[in-house]
Amino acid sequence: MRILVVDDEVVIRKGIIKLLEQFSKSITDIEEAKNGEEALLKIEARKPDIVITDIQMPVMNGLQLIESIRVRDPEMDVIILSGYAEFEYVQQALRHQVADYLLKPITQERLNEVMSKVLLKDPARWTSQMDVDSIRVMKDTVASLVKNVLAENRNEMERIVDDWSAYCRTYGFSWLELKQIMGHFQLSFRSELLLNLKQEAGETAPSLNQAATTADELFAVWKSYLASEIARVSERRAPRNKRIVEDVLAKIEKGYGDAGLNLQGLAEGCGVSAPYLSKIFREVMKKPITQHISEYRLEQARSRLKNEASAKINIVAEQCGFNDYPYFSKIFKKYFGISPLEYKEKNS
Known part of the structure; x- marks a missing residue:
């Protein structure tokens, strides 16, 4: 890929070239010119794929250069450089179908974005x-x-x-x-x-x-x-993932009594996909989310059976998200080594 950088200030030209090299190490064919007239000579000789040009330059300015480029090659991609005070010139340049513009001072992030759009526009x-x-x-x-x-x-x-x-x-x-x-x-x-x-x-x-x-x-x-x-x-996502998991833990703590509480609903509530939430929850908590929900419900059920003497076991099960009492009794015994009834009688 051949790129021509046109600016009358050598420091700016060199700076843009350095940013282009940072954008991709595979961009190695970069020419430079100090004004529009010199740029036209290099365009004739080298036929660059992309021209990045300043607007305000001596001898031939950027707008005149773009007009001349369009006569020779209507399809050539042109990116213009401009200061905030020159934005009216940007509007004029846009009429000549320039690919995009870069406002000074130019950042790596903005140059990356503009170059990416140009490259992806027509592979x-x-x-x-x-x-x-x-x-x-x-x-x-x-x-x-x-x-x-x-x-x-x-x-x-x-x-x-x-x-x-x-x-x-x-x-x-x-x-x-x-x-x-x-x-x-x-x-x-x-x-x-x-x-x-x-x-x-x-x-x-x-x-x-x-x-x-x-x-x-x-x-x-x-x-x-x-x-x-x-x-x-x-x-890069690790801190964000931890925040998502913390949000999910809070949602489970608040909504564990809802029998419909599940991975899909929690994922939608956090704005992520179910597979992604399942993956990051396991990474952060070292166990599946379904296991955590079940264990949290069981712990809440045990607490109620211990501290609420008048509570009926089937009601406690429902309040903790278990609609199926035999299933609740089975996993309670598996988790704590004792049935809900035995546990309640032992702690009465």
């Missing part, structure tokens, strides 16, 4: 070795990988990588083509993950593809990288 432009069908399969594969990385599902992640590997082999890509395609794959994956996380994706090696000399090594490297991303997502 076909970056994947000349692939036909429409293989591009569609790649997009679906990337989306599935991101989904399962976010779900921290390592087994499914590995299955998806294996399926993509098999597809590439069946398609008959050469080793060089495969490395180029996986370069696009890496950019697409990191861009998709970044937009979903709203935070920079984890660091990768300079290029995942450079670390391999065979297809088997290449996909093994990818599995290792994706496993590290899953671990990073899990670590």
Whole structure:
């Protein structure tokens, strides 16, 4: 991928180049120009995929540059730089169908977001070795990988990588083509993950593809990288997961008497999926959520039988979420080693 950065201030140009390199280590072909006139010469010579240009520049400003670019190449992606005081120029530039804009001072997060949107807008432009069908399969594969990385599902992640590997082999890509395609794959994956996380994706090696000399090594490297991303997502979520579990514990404490209290309802109440809640509850509490609900109800039932002399056992069972008295009696005895009736008589 070729990118041209245009700004009359050398410090800003170098800063943007550094941010681009941080966005993806696989972006290595970056040119720079100090004004629109110089930029046009480099566009003619190098034909960049993306132009990032300032608006206020001597000799030829950014708006004039964009107009000239549109005459030569209506499809070229242009990202404009602007200060808050120049936003009226941004509005003018938007009429020339620029891809997006960056307000100064430019942050890594905002540049990542803009670049991700540009790259994901039309993957076909970056994947000349692939036909429409293989591009569609790649997009679906990337989306599935991101989904399962976010779900921290390592087994499914590995299955998806294996399926993509098999597809590439069946398609008959050469080793060089495969490395180029996986370069696009890496950019697409990191861009998709970044937009979903709203935070920079984890660091990768300079290029995942450079670390391999065979297809088997290449996909093994990818599995290792994706496993590290899953671990990073899990670590990032740990404090949030603990808060969710604490919220669930409070809901169980308050609603244990409701026989309909279950995993699905608790998950919906916390705004997460049932499988995800089941997973994080087990990680934090070291036991399944259903076991905790049952144990909490039994402890409450025992307390009532001990402290409420007039309480009837079947009523206590219902008040603690057990509609089936024989079942309540059975698990009470299994948990405490004594039946509810024996326990009540012993503590009367």
